[in-house]
Amino acid sequence: DSGVTQTPKHLITATGQRVTLRCSPRSGDLSVYWYQQSLDQGLQFLIQYYNGEERAKGNILERFSAQQFPDLHSELNLSSLELGDSALYFCASSVGNTENIQYFGAGTRLSVL
């Protein structure tokens, strides 16, 4: 068990809908990262938050947004969903220092029908 909790485990929704994925980092970790993993794109970095502030942005679509709350949990919001958004979404956390070992949650499997 990595100590990173992601909910829900599975999500099935329809095109055009909006969903929220939730992540609780390991105790003491200040950084949270979101990744999207699909068969054809591999593991894509979406966004990083550190202690409530956005720190780095990757290949995140404008339809997606995230935030980190004062208790350090994070949410990833996906809106106007398309079939191509179906993927595994992972959250990872780290202490946030230079040796950036990341601890991954079990992921949320999103299916857009």
Add this chain to the structure above:
Amino acid sequence: SQQGEEDPQALSIQEGENATMNCSYKTSINNLQWYRQNSGRGLVHLILIRSNEREKHSGRLRVTLDTSKKSSSLLITASRAADTASYFCATEARSNDYKLSFGAGTTVTVRA
């Protein structure tokens, strides 16, 4: 785009054999890490090697880093069925913001 590229894409070996996979990357790095992913699960950190290190061991894992060639290798010795997984290299670029760039992974199958 991905910084690291693993080679081979897939590897099938017999239990007890060694498995070697390689990773190449493009930019200067602070460190390089290897992660394992069992099917459909989250990634698990295996080992980190700093840019000023050339070799590192952890149990049955041996990692090498050649910064002049911008490449790394991961060797798993005496493989077991439980080593069946995908293995990813991840680089923390020197320019950075602490994010990791992951390669596409090597899928290793260990046959009993």
